[in-house]
Structure formats: structure tokens, C-alpha cells
Amino acid sequence: NAGVTQTPKFRVLKTGQSMTLLCAQDMNHEYMYWYRQDPGMGLRLIHYSVGEGTTAKGEVPDGYNVSRLKKQNFLLGLESAAPSQTSVYFCASSYGGFETQYFGPGTRLLVL
Amino acid sequence: KNQVEQSPQSLIILEGKNCTLQCNYTVSPFSNLRWYKQDTGRGPVSLTIMTFSENTKSNGRYTATLDADTKQSSLHITASQLSDSASYICVVSSNLKTSYDKVIFGPGTSLSVIP
Numbered sequence: 060n061a062g063v064t065q066t067p068k069f070r071v072l073k074t075g076q077s078m079t080l081l082c083a084q085d086m087n088h089e090y091m092y093w094y095r096q097d098p099g100m101g102l103r104l105i106h107y108s109v110g111e112g113t114t115a116k117g118e119v120p121d122g123y124n125v126s127r128l129k130k131q132n133f134l135l136g137l138e139s140a141a142p143s144q145t146s147v148y149f150c151a152s153s154y155g156g157f158e159t160q161y162f163g164p165g166t167r168l169l170v171l
Numbered sequence: 172k173n174q175v176e177q178s179p180q181s182l183i184i185l186e187g188k189n190c191t192l193q194c195n196y197t198v199s200p201f202s203n204l205r206w207y208k209q210d211t212g213r214g215p216v217s218l219t220i221m222t223f224s225e226n227t228k229s230n231g232r233y234t235a236t237l238d239a240d241t242k243q244s245s246l247h248i249t250a251s252q253l254s255d256s257a258s259y260i261c262v263v264s265s266n267l268k269t270s271y272d273k274v275i276f277g278p279g280t281s282l283s284v285i286p
Contacts, residue, residue: 104274
């Protein structure tokens with residue numbers, strides 16, 4: 060039981076490049092979330108999903124897209140990376156919308 | 172505006188000592204409050220969860236309190252250990268009558284336990 064895993068762990072991009080972050084969970088959770096964490100600030104919700112095939116915008120969705128084609132996977136895409144997207148990205152999942160969220164180890168992204 | 176504030180921003184204590192971290196929130200309507208522990212380079216892990224009717228919850232050496240009237244919570248760590256060095260995040264959920272709780276994360280308190 061691996062819990063929540065994220066790939067890659069670290070990535071450096073140039074401005075304008077695109078990339079996809081992958082999140083996988085093996086707990087059969089319905090809900091999945093993408094957050095970003097910046098120094099001195101709390102985690103902020105980017106997008107979330109309440110089940111396979113569904114996605115919804117969170118607090119800071121601009122510049123990101125997501126897809127949930129399979130229940131266990133939640134992908135976060137950056138179409139044209141900007142330096143402001145330099146951050147640590149965390150994926151989380153939960154059984155229900157009111158349940159404890161389980162977090163992945165994070166992906167450190169640096170956009171030059 | 173829904174906000175969660177934590178104090179102090181950082182704290183250094185000697186191994187074996189106790190400490191208390193504070194959380195103030197303005198989230199409404201209130202659903203529950205969680206404390207998470209985040210080790211450096213790792214994702215947050217839930218320590219405790221309290222609903223409106225609960226005013227204290229323990230998890231080993233961690234004891235959380237909640238005063239829903241004053242909208243304050245504290246996390247008390249007893250007999251600190253080096254492994255307690257981490258960021259402690261207060262998270263308040265708001266029940267907006269949707270399919271999930273709106274979750275507001277505090278900025279965290281960075282705790283360093285030194286020998």
C-alpha cells in the first residue's frame with residue numbers, strides 16, 4: 060500500500076515550456092486534490108476532483124489544467140510555465156469530501 | 172474573509188521541554204479543525220481532528236484544544252523529541268453545504284527541537 064505517490068519529485072523548466080505532474084493513489088479514494096505551497100503561505104487549492112471523470116477549480120486555478128481519466132490518477136498540467144509557478148506541488152486524496160486528506164511527498168518545480 | 176493565522180511563526184525548544192502552538196481562525200461556517208504535521212520535504216500528515224462539540228483531542232504526546240466561541244485552537248506537545256521538528260499546520264474546514272468541505276490552511280509554525 061503505497062498511499063499517494065507523485066512523479067516527478069523535482070523538475071526544472073524554462074519559461075513557456077509545458078509539463079504534466081502525475082499523482083496516483085491506491086486507497087480507492089473518490090476525492091483528489093492538487094495544492095501548491097509557497098514560503099510563508101498556507102497550501103492553496105489549485106483544482107480538485109470528486110470522482111473519476113470530474114474536475115473542478117479551486118482557489119488558484121489559472122495557468123493549470125487537470126484530468127481524472129482513471130479513479131486512481133489525477134494529472135496536473137502546465138501548458139506554458141511561468142516563473143510565478145515555481146512552487147512545491149502536493150497532491151492529496153480523501154475517501155469523502157469531509158474526510159481526512161492524505162498527501163503525497165510533493166513535487167518541487169523551478170521555472171526559470 | 173476566511174483566514175487561519177498561526178503563532179509563533181517559528182519556535183526553537185530544547186529536547187524534553189513542552190511547547191504550545193496557537194491557531195486563530197475566522198472561518199465560517201465552521202465544520203472542523205485539524206492539525207497536520209509536515210516533516211521537511213514531505214507531505215502533511217493529519218494529527219488530530221476536532222468538530223464544533225469537541226474541545227480537546229489527544230494523539231500520544233500531542234494534545235489539541237478548541238474554543239469554538241473565541242475561534243482559537245492550540246496544539247500542545249509534551250516532552251518534545253528531536254523527531255517533533257517539523258512544521259505544524261492548522262487547517263479549518265467550512266461546510267458550505269456542497270459535496271465537500273472548503274479547506275483553509277494556515278501558514279504553519281516551524282518547530283525545531285534541539286538536543
